[in-house]
Amino acid sequence: MTASSHPAHRTLGVGLISVGWMGRLHSKAYESIRFAYPEATFRPRLVVAADAVQANADYAVDVLGYERSTLDYRDVLADPEVDVVSICAPNFLHREFALAAAEAGKPFWIEKPTGRNAEETADIVGAAAAAGLVTGVGFTYRQAPAIQHAKRLVRDGALGEITNVKVSLLADYSADPLGAFTWRYETARAGSGVLGDLLSHGVDLASQIVGEADSVTALTQTVIGERPVPQHATVGHQLASDDDPKRAVENEDYASLLVRFRDSKAVGFFEASRVAVGPRSDYSIEVFGTEGSLKWTFARMNELEVCLGRGGDTHGYTTVLAGPGDGDYSHFQPGAGISMSFDDLKTIEAYQFLQSVVTGEQVAPSVADALAAARVVEAAEASAADGAWHRVTRD
Ligand SMILES: NC(=O)c1ccc[n+]([C@@H]2O[C@H](COP(=O)([O-])OP(=O)(O)OC[C@H]3O[C@@H](n4cnc5c(N)ncnc54)[C@H](O)[C@@H]3O)[C@@H](O)[C@H]2O)c1
Incomplete structure (x- = not known):
């Protein structure tokens, strides 16, 4: 037997609320920390998961490896063995669950858009601050090493000098008219549609690279007016049957925004769609400056297209492959150019959240970042309603 060269670990008991797509991925991300970050001074332990649907609660124990499950999220928050909480519920439950987690003194990693609207996000920010808690938020794409490279270049x-930015989030997850009517299409349970669901990611990406939005004008559209209501529990994006009863979609499928940035001459065009036929999950950002430009797209997330300087026979984009030195890349692959995945980005998120908990220093994206994005969405909704430019609220 040889003595381990790794430090003793503090165990952090994890409680999960909602065992849908994101709940399953948060769980996998916690489990992956020990492979990607063997030097971490903590080890997550999957203690208890809650879901309102019995089959999903059972899945948490049978497949994900939680020690126990419950149908009531309050059991998770009351459990003395739970140190941290993942909140992966539909948007309408974010505020209730986050405020309860703060009340219980449990730091939480919550999914975006973090509430149905800016008011709810602000309540969550206030509760976390009052309880003195660090938080994590699922702004997954900012963790891509190529995005970190782009951030450094800018x-x-x-x-x-940055002149303009183009952010595009085109997805087809709602493009099929038989896509089940779920909480996502209902104002009372989702809040906005593609604005909160996808555009918030784009706003966060732009804030990382270019800066915060100052004012916006926007238009929105609902393309598929009604959808079949599934007669069974769904997870993520699933199809229903044409025979199922139909219900009207209440929020937008498409949004485009013109944006002015704060403390900068830069302007931007943002576009988001959940009904784009062709692009599958085509999330991209292009940044243009007086001396060069860059382009990143999620489908090729380990690549960054870069053009520096102008003129000459070889003028054009160079493809830079992410490698050690870019963000947390070296935790996943030893040499440059080896692809990372969406799930790896979630592992970075999980690590940053727990690292924030252990050190007390907020290194993960926080609920305050979620509020900044929610305020852009709020301004966009106001503009879509009256056609005017709207300032983005700030504290
Ligand atoms: N960061 C990202 O890239 C990303 C991607 C997808 C979704 N999300 C966000 O994650 C959140 C969840 O989305 P999803 O795709 O996992 O949804 P989902 O529909 O797959 O799962 C939601 C889960 O919540 C459960 N639930 C409903 N009511 C509950 C209650 N009262 N108590 C406990 N559980 C309850 C459902 O049974 C279901 O298992 C949303 O806010 C969404 O915007 C983020």
């Missing part, structure tokens, strides 16, 4: 001035 911060170092390699692109010169």
